[in-house]
Amino acid sequence: xxxxxxxxxxxxxxxxxxxxxxxxxxxxxxxxxxxxxxxxxxxxxxxxxxxxxxxxxxxxxxxxxxxxxxxxxxxxxxxxxxxxxxxxxxxxxxxxxxxxxxxxxxxxxxxx
Amino acid sequence: xxxxxxxxxxxxxxxxxxxxxxxxxxxxxxxxxxxxxxxxxxxxxxxxxxxxxxxxxxxxxxxxxxxxxxxxxxxxxxxxxxxxxxxxxxxxxxxxxxxxxxxxxxxxxxxxxxxxx
Numbered sequence: 001x002x003x004x005x006x007x008x009x010x011x012x013x014x015x016x017x018x019x020x021x022x023x024x025x026x027x028x029x030x031x032x033x034x035x036x037x038x039x040x041x042x043x044x045x046x047x048x049x050x051x052x053x054x055x056x057x058x059x060x061x062x063x064x065x066x067x068x069x070x071x072x073x074x075x076x077x078x079x080x081x082x083x084x085x086x087x088x089x090x091x092x093x094x095x096x097x098x099x100x101x102x103x104x105x106x107x108x109x110x111x112x
Numbered sequence: 113x114x115x116x117x118x119x120x121x122x123x124x125x126x127x128x129x130x131x132x133x134x135x136x137x138x139x140x141x142x143x144x145x146x147x148x149x150x151x152x153x154x155x156x157x158x159x160x161x162x163x164x165x166x167x168x169x170x171x172x173x174x175x176x177x178x179x180x181x182x183x184x185x186x187x188x189x190x191x192x193x194x195x196x197x198x199x200x201x202x203x204x205x206x207x208x209x210x211x212x213x214x215x216x217x218x219x220x221x222x223x224x225x226x227x228x229x
Contacts, residue, residue: 041223042222042223043221044220046217046218049216049217089155093209099157104153105152
């Protein structure tokens with residue numbers, strides 16, 4: 001059974017910093033990995049989707065990488081802004097069920 | 113342009129009183145999912161539909177049921193809500209399941225916050 005872990009659980013950084021969020025998964029036979037953003041009391045917004053055949057995806061200030069052999073994905077946020085404050089979740093789809101398994105997320109605060 | 117719509121956004125129900133949450137989508141996606149999310153926890157999959165094919169998670173309580181009358185709509189019925197069922201309920205869609213198609217992305221609705229009194 002796939003297990004997804006996100007470390008750290010919470011992160012507070014000053015505005016302008018580059019930062020990395022980590023996502024680890026136990027079953028390396030994944031189909032894809034998706035990163036989401038969740039604002040308090042809201043639904044999830046998709047940020048980036050990485051297929052198993054890909055190594056990374058980029059969107060604006062966001063870059064997500066995937067290393068299946070080590071069971072890791074990272075989300076890199078460049079030049080962080082207060083508006084980036086949210087919880088970031090990753091989800092790995094693997095196994096016969098094809099259904100994504102979510103991590104608990106990293107709660108990010110970017111202070112001015 | 114809302115793609116996955118959930119109604120209501122906030123629902124208050126009494127202990128044991130049946131409640132129905134609704135989800136609709138304008139994406140014409142094959143797959144619809146229902147998740148339960150409690151504070152600071154990962155979304156927990158309750159069930160999903162692939163077209164009309166219903167798939168229940170093994171640990172989803174019998175108290176939770178779902179209906180998908182057509183492609184666009186999916187309902188979550190909680191037959192006898194308990195205090196432990198208070199949570200955010202998230203509906204999501206995807207065009208297909210990963211492994212069956214190269215392009216797969218989940219789209220989520222804004223969620224329904226359920227309070228049980």
